[in-house]
Amino acid sequence: MSGTAPGASRIEGRGLLATRAHRAGELLATYRGPVVTTPPGPDAQGRVHALELEPGRWIDGRDPGNLARLANHACHPTAEAVRRGDTVELRALTDLAPGDEVTFDYGFGLADALRHPCRCGAPDCPGFIVAEPLRPLLRRQLRVGKGRD
Numbered sequence: 001m002s003g004t005a006p007g008a009s010r011i012e013g014r015g016l017l018a019t020r021a022h023r024a025g026e027l028l029a030t031y032r033g034p035v036v037t038t039p040p041g042p043d044a045q046g047r048v049h050a051l052e053l054e055p056g057r058w059i060d061g062r063d064p065g066n067l068a069r070l071a072n073h074a075c076h077p078t079a080e081a082v083r084r085g086d087t088v089e090l091r092a093l094t095d096l097a098p099g100d101e102v103t104f105d106y107g108f109g110l111a112d113a114l115r116h117p118c119r120c121g122a123p124d125c126p127g128f129i130v131a132e133p134l135r136p137l138l139r140r141q142l143r144v145g146k147g148r149d
């Protein structure tokens with residue numbers, strides 16, 4: 001058993017929660033599905049379940065058995081995405097207690113970020129889902145856009 005299960009997310013909708021204690025580094029879930037070369041479209045709820053492996057290749061994560069698809073993005077995630085072949089492992093970044101939510105950095109680029117608001121609630125959340133190294137740049141762009149600089 002992986003020790004994770006769907007549950008009510010503190011961030012958005014249904015998320016992936018730990019059902020037991022996990023140690024940092026432990027495998028929490030594996031994101032898997034058919035590898036496709038056109039980005040999968042949204043489901044009936046408007047959610048896209050896909051992970052980009054590299055430019056032009058995505059894992060189509062729609063299969064309900066792919067529980068990792070439920071893991072939300074957070075700016076201070078509890079898990080890291082580790083590529084393993086054509087799957088992506090979600091491994092704990094910290095020790096987790098039962099009920100803790102499994103989150104990871106979706107790693108979106110700037111172009112995608114503005115279409116994906118982030119609701120993680122962190123004090124330093126830029127308000128959009130963007131890869132950690134790009135956050136300072138996005139914050140600057142947003143400030144310039146609002147004319148506050």
Ligand SMILES: [Zn+2]
Binds near residue numbers: 119127128
């Ligand atoms: Zn955030």
